[in-house]
Amino acid sequence: GAVVSQHPSWVICKSGTSVKIECRSLDFQATTMFWYRQFPKQSLMLMATSNEGSKATYEQGVEKDKFLINHASLTLSTLTVTSAHPEDSSFYICSAPPGTGYGYTFGSGTRLTVV
Amino acid sequence: QKEVEQDPGPLSVPEGAIVSLNCTYSNSAFQYFMWYRQYSRKGPELLMYTYSSGNKEDGRFTAQVDKSSKYISLFIRDSQPSDSATYLCAMTIYNQGGKLIFGQGTELSVKP
Numbered sequence: 001g002a003v004v005s006q007h008p009s010w011v012i013c014k015s016g017t018s019v020k021i022e023c024r025s026l027d028f029q030a031t032t033m034f035w036y037r038q039f040p041k042q043s044l045m046l047m048a049t050s051n052e053g054s055k056a057t058y059e060q061g062v063e064k065d066k067f068l069i070n071h072a073s074l075t076l077s078t079l080t081v082t083s084a085h086p087e088d089s090s091f092y093i094c095s096a097p098p099g100t101g102y103g104y105t106f107g108s109g110t111r112l113t114v115v
Numbered sequence: 116q117k118e119v120e121q122d123p124g125p126l127s128v129p130e131g132a133i134v135s136l137n138c139t140y141s142n143s144a145f146q147y148f149m150w151y152r153q154y155s156r157k158g159p160e161l162l163m164y165t166y167s168s169g170n171k172e173d174g175r176f177t178a179q180v181d182k183s184s185k186y187i188s189l190f191i192r193d194s195q196p197s198d199s200a201t202y203l204c205a206m207t208i209y210n211q212g213g214k215l216i217f218g219q220g221t222e223l224s225v226k227p
Contacts, residue, residue, distance in 0.1 A: 006158065031212065032212040041222075042219075043219050043220050044203075048212060081206075093158050093159070097213075102148040103147075103161040103164030104149065104205070106160070107157040107158050108157060109156070109157060109158040111156060
């Protein structure tokens with residue numbers, strides 16, 4: 001149980017285009033979704049926290065207009081990287097707490113390459 | 116000083132060895148503790164979740180929490196090459212919606 005499905009697994013896009021990453025909670029309702037970015041050989045860096053039906057909270061230094069987060073339902077949260085540039089290339093991962101008594105569940109990650 | 120400290124390794128052990136991974140933390144408000152295993156280019160996989168001091172066992176894995184010392188450990192018995200991965204400790208104050216604070220991750224290699 002407590003599965004978060006993340007798509008796509010990997011994506012290559014041209015510089016200046018936008019890319020949408022989806023995370024769906026399959027067997028629980030995700031009131032909160034966390035979005036992370038991870039560089040090679042480094043730990044996860046929290047980008048933003050999204051709550052269903054409200055605006056996301058972004059960590060210091062994360063551009064709100066570049067990384068658009070939408071959490072319109074209890075089972076779906078999306079991250080859109082707008083006007084992507086090569087420096088946005090990274091591994092993006094979502095995570096949600098499934099409920100009391102359970103550890104947080106992570107998606108399988110999305111490898112974004114901007115060329 | 117980081118809130119959570121974890122030796123990044125790398126740690127190399129022979130197959131069958133007992134592996135000990137550790138994290139220390141500075142915030143006594145942390146109540147929920149997790150260990151994750153992350154293979155290259157994959158999302159972290161939850162191994163253990165605890166919320167009290169003491170030991171918790173699941174198969175070859177044992178998680179240990181000592182809140183008085185602000186120290187948590189993960190032990191892997193009879194380690195296998197398939198255990199080769201990066202292990203991340205994580206902790207949070209609030210289980211529902213609280214931010215996870217991660218250690219740096221320890222890279223483990225189990226040699227056949």
